[in-house]
Amino acid sequence: MSLREQFEAAVIARMKESGFLEVEIRVECLGRSGGGYSDGSVDAYWHFWNESRSVVVVEMPPAPAEPEEPECAIDDSHMDAYHAAQRMRNACAKAIEAAGLKVTP
Structure with missing residues (x-):
């Protein structure tokens, strides 16, 4: 699942808890505008979602030495x-990178 798909699934799950129908959420909240969303709040959430992922770095254990x-x-x-x-x-x-996180060698 891509980073955007994870975000949209989280938005849908949260808004369904508030009583919205999934079709309403997809049309009214998750409409795209450029690289973000036409709904200002959802677009801000998308920005902060990406920012939160960009600061997480997973340090890999050292590579094995060639025998x-x-x-x-x-x-x-x-x-x-x-x-x-x-x-x-x-x-x-x-x-790890596919989940939207950074990896250090």
Whole structure:
């Protein structure tokens, strides 16, 4: 779910608690205007939602050190765990960024 979809789902959930119908919310409150919303309050909420996400930074654990070549290695299998750890770390970073948060190496 994108950052905007998360925001709009939160707005819809909150406004439904106040008795509004989802179709009303989508038409009257979530109408787009440029990069924001035509409703001034919702546009301000969108701005602050983005600001709140921009200051959160997730620090990743250090990347694994590349192992040294074993002296009697027959193949590259000793590198499998290293490459698997790198792929997992990269996938985690992408998932965190997809949630709208920043990642430091």
